[in-house]
Amino acid sequence: MRAFNFSAGPAMLAEPVIKKIQEELLDWHGTGMSVMELGHRSDQFIQILEQTEQNFRQVLSVPDHYEILFFAAPARMHFSGIPMNLLRNKTTADYVVTGIWSKMAIDEGARYCDAHCVFSASDTNYLSITAPDTWQIHPEAAYLHYTENETINGLEFPFIPETESLAPLVCDMTSSILSKPLDISRFGMIYAGAQKNLALGGLSLAIIREDLLGKAHPFTPTTLNYQVIAQSDSLYYTPHTFGCYVAGLTCQWLMEEGGLEVISERNLRKAKKLYEAIDSSGGFYRNDVDPSFRSRMNVPFRLSDTTLEALFLEQARALHLEQLKGHRLAGGIRASMYNAMPEAGVDTLITFMKDFMQRNG
Numbered sequence: 001m002r003a004f005n006f007s008a009g010p011a012m013l014a015e016p017v018i019k020k021i022q023e024e025l026l027d028w029h030g031t032g033m034s035v036m037e038l039g040h041r042s043d044q045f046i047q048i049l050e051q052t053e054q055n056f057r058q059v060l061s062v063p064d065h066y067e068i069l070f071f072a073a074p075a076r077m078h079f080s081g082i083p084m085n086l087l088r089n090k091t092t093a094d095y096v097v098t099g100i101w102s103k104m105a106i107d108e109g110a111r112y113c114d115a116h117c118v119f120s121a122s123d124t125n126y127l128s129i130t131a132p133d134t135w136q137i138h139p140e141a142a143y144l145h146y147t148e149n150e151t152i153n154g155l156e157f158p159f160i161p162e163t164e165s166l167a168p169l170v171c172d173m174t175s176s177i178l179s180k181p182l183d184i185s186r187f188g189m190i191y192a193g194a195q196k197n198l199a200l201g202g203l204s205l206a207i208i209r210e211d212l213l214g215k216a217h218p219f220t221p222t223t224l225n226y227q228v229i230a231q232s233d234s235l236y237y238t239p240h241t242f243g244c245y246v247a248g249l250t251c252q253w254l255m256e257e258g259g260l261e262v263i264s265e266r267n268l269r270k271a272k273k274l275y276e277a278i279d280s281s282g283g284f285y286r287n288d289v290d291p292s293f294r295s296r297m298n299v300p301f302r303l304s305d306t307t308l309e310a311l312f313l314e315q316a317r318a319l320h321l322e323q324l325k326g327h328r329l330a331g332g333i334r335a336s337m338y339n340a341m342p343e344a345g346v347d348t349l350i351t352f353m354k355d356f357m358q359r360n361g
């Protein structure tokens with residue numbers, strides 16, 4: 001049986017996607033070759049890459065004046081790629097800090113510019129977000145960067161922030177991309193690592209408004225120059241070929257499931273049930289994030305008696321509830337429930353949690 005895998009990333013893939021990979025693994029479309037063995041400039045691979053891009057455009061409704069770029073690089077590479085490409089002779093950029101990933105983004109950004117923090121959730125121990133119209137926007141900032149979903153501390157923006165900033169909005173969507181419909185036109189650029197809700201580790205993608213390309217700082221490594229990647233159709237260097245293939249299959253699966261509206265409703269239902277189980281446990285389980293900003297994707301929680309957590313994880317595994325251990329920086333338990341996690345997985349987890357509480361409460 002397939003486990004219910006709650007890993008934060010690399011994470012569970014949809015079963016139909018894995019089956020399709022298995023079906024095509026030895027012989028992709030009658031070529032007698034595996035996708036892994038195709039040259040990246042072969043007609044076959046170019047067809048795969050074009051299909052992946054087309055699937056993205058369709059499932060995410062990406063407007064024509066945005067480029068979709070694929071990188072054989074981690075999400076984190078863009079923490080430096082963004083200032084290098086988007087400062088455009090300015091010296092300041094705005095950052096919102098809502099957790100560990102956005103903190104890492106601002107710290108890396110500070111190596112290239114005056115990385116100005118417009119709002120930090122550190123005052124609330126990263127449990128809540130203050131209204132964007134109160135943020136300290138810098139008038140000269142080249143862009144405003146935020147992280148839609150903080151994967152480790154489980155804090156998520158339920159809206160696209162509206163501020164007085166006129167600078168393009170740039171968003172790290174690594175752990176939330178494709179989890180709900182998105183109005184791309186509100187952004188200058190979004191980017192994501194593929195290992196959470198999409199495909200495999202080592203692949204990332206960016207969706208960027210065309211007018212922001214072509215202004216990279218001269219010291220930008222060519223491999224990191226978004227304009228070069230755009231002009232070469234993501235083939236400037238050898239791309240993450242297998243990851244691009246898997247990403248295309250995932251988009252295909254999302255369309256077959258009914259698209260992002262349907263997926264979004266399912267994700268909301270899964271999260272609501274799990275938070276309800278936590279909140280109704282009389283303190284046996286605890287998640288302290290402000291309910292308005294609780295992540296739908298990653299639910300970190302503690303047991304009131306933290307010494308029971310090891311037993312909790314061990315007994316969960318016996319039921320094929322895997323990889324529930326919290327991030328090493330946060331401890332405790334974390335249930336990551338991206339698109340590929342079936343509702344039945346969340347139901348099984350909740351039943352186990354109630355049962356565990358009864359036996360140990």
Ligand SMILES: *Cc1c(COP(=O)(O)O)cnc(C)c1O
Pocket residue numbers: 009073074075076077101147149150151172173174175193194196202
């Ligand atoms: C996992 C994660 C990253 C880092 O991804 P890498 O591909 O390992 O660099 C960055 N941002 C967010 C929000 C993440 O969840």
